Amino acid sequence: MTIVRRNPLLAGMIAALLVVSLGMATLLRAQIEGSDRGVPPIDSSANYEVGGVQVDVTAKTSEQARSYGWRLAQRKAWKLLWARANGQSADAAPGLPDGTLDSITAGIAVEDEEIGAHRYIARLGVLFDRGRAGELLGTRGGGPRSAPMLVIPVMWSGGVAQSFEKRTEWQKAWARFRSGGSPIDYVRPVGNGIDPLVLNVAQAGRPGRGQWRALLEQYGAADVVVPVVQIVRSWPGGPVRARFKAIHGPDGRVIARFDLAAADSRGLPVMLDEGVRRIDEALSAALRSGGLISDPSLVAEPAEIESLPEDQDVMEGDAPAAPPPTALAPVQNLTLQVDTPDDAARAAVEAQLRGVLGVRSVSITSLALGGVSVMRVEYEGDAAALRAALAPRGLLLDEGLRLRRAVP
Numbered sequence: 292m293t294i295v296r297r298n299p300l301l302a303g304m305i306a307a308l309l310v311v312s313l314g315m316a317t318l319l320r321a322q323i324e325g326s327d328r329g330v331p332p333i334d335s336s337a338n339y340e341v342g343g344v345q346v347d348v349t350a351k352t353s354e355q356a357r358s359y360g361w362r363l364a365q366r367k368a369w370k371l372l373w374a375r376a377n378g379q380s381a382d383a384a385p386g387l388p389d390g391t392l393d394s395i396t397a398g399i400a401v402e403d404e405e406i407g408a409h410r411y412i413a414r415l416g417v418l419f420d421r422g423r424a425g426e427l428l429g430t431r432g433g434g435p436r437s438a439p440m441l442v443i444p445v446m447w448s449g450g451v452a453q454s455f456e457k458r459t460e461w462q463k464a465w466a467r468f469r470s471g472g473s474p475i476d477y478v479r480p481v482g483n484g485i486d487p488l489v490l491n492v493a494q495a496g497r498p499g500r501g502q503w504r505a506l507l508e509q510y511g512a513a514d515v516v517v518p519v520v521q522i523v524r525s526w527p528g529g530p531v532r533a534r535f536k537a538i539h540g541p542d543g544r545v546i547a548r549f550d551l552a553a554a555d556s557r558g559l560p561v562m563l564d565e566g567v568r569r570i571d572e573a574l575s576a577a578l579r580s581g582g583l584i585s586d587p588s589l590v591a592e593p594a595e596i597e598s599l600p601e602d603q604d605v606m607e608g609d610a611p612a613a614p615p616p617t618a619l620a621p622v623q624n625l626t627l628q629v630d631t632p633d634d635a636a637r638a639a640v641e642a643q644l645r646g647v648l649g650v651r652s653v654s655i656t657s658l659a660l661g662g663v664s665v666m667r668v669e670y671e672g673d674a675a676a677l678r679a680a681l682a683p684r685g686l687l688l689d690e691g692l693r694l695r696r697a698v699p
Contacts, residue, residue, distance in 0.1 A: 368415075475571060513585055657664060
């Protein structure tokens with residue numbers, strides 16, 4: 292008979308190793324499960340994108356059909372991009388030679404394709420280089436640009452609403468959207484860190500301005516848009532319907548409503564991408580028609596009007612004593628929205644602001660070259676006094692604190 296003696300020290304070490312291993316496994320699992328928050332948006336600052344271009348061509352070989360399909364997609368996408376940038380019909384877009392289209396095309400994104408022996412059917416997205424295509428758009432890809440708009444996507448599914456509390460298909464769709472060709476300056480949070488705590492469903496429906504001002508300043512935005520989708524499933528594995536709604540501002544102004552449908556859950560991402568595209572079109576149309584006006588109270592707290600004490604009367608012919616000429620007005624922090632088509636324009640506006648008497652400092656809280664930047668100005672006076680000081684310099688400051696150059 293063999294007698295096995297147990298070593299108490301060895302048994303304790305093994306138990307400790309098991310506890311440590313179990314703890315590391317639990318920590319790793321928590322990290323993996325916690326990583327389901329956050330979808331970094333696609334960086335589309337250098338490209339315009341036109342998605343959903345349908346092509347159906349035939350040729351002698353499959354490769355030739357695919358080449359013809361891509362070239363046809365470039366032609367269609369150019370006309371759609373020109374129409375979007377100029378606010379006109381695609382039929383009015385000027386035709387470009389294929390060589391020119393090749394030079395301004397940055398890439399082809401295959402959304403869906405079917406390749407046969409002699410036929411090519413696909414839905415493609417075409418990426419155009421911003422620098423090269425902008426000169427051919429007639430308006431430098433321009434037209435009006437919106438103020439930086441914070442995007443809080445809300446998705447209803449199974450009777451539960453979620454925004455950034457957990458990663459959703461709706462958030463993924465907005466992260467996939469390439470906003471380079473849109474006149475709307477979207478600010479799309481990643482959804483990690485503090486985002487799930489402050490950008491939740493409750494905040495999306497809160498009308499109070501105080502917390503909104505703090506959030507917009509933190510994210511470098513000046514306005515907010517809440518795209519909402521409600522997913523309705525007929526039965527597991529069956530058709531999926533989606534009801535979309537675009538809400539602008541903390542007061543919940545509805546810009547657009549529409550419904551879409553998919554055959555099953557596999558078509559959900561494509562349906563959501565189409566919903567994002569249509570919401571962007573609705574916001575762009577509202578911007579061009581002047582219906583996407585930012586609420587001034589979101590970027591600047593209303594100034595309080597001082598009144599006389601109740602026990603102080605002002606007799607007819609008398610007026611309150613004016614402060615002495617040497618007295619300084621109270622310093623205010625004003626948040627301005629400034630058009631910055633390029634860095635030279637940004638530097639010029641900053642120089643002009645710093646040259647105004649009473650301006651203590653100028654800082655940029657949100658830089659958007661080619662769009663609308665947000666600048667904070669520390670000024671000895673109110674907005675009306677700054678407006679009067681800027682007028683002789685050829686700068687117009689409207690009631691919404693939007694700064695523009697005066698048109699000669």
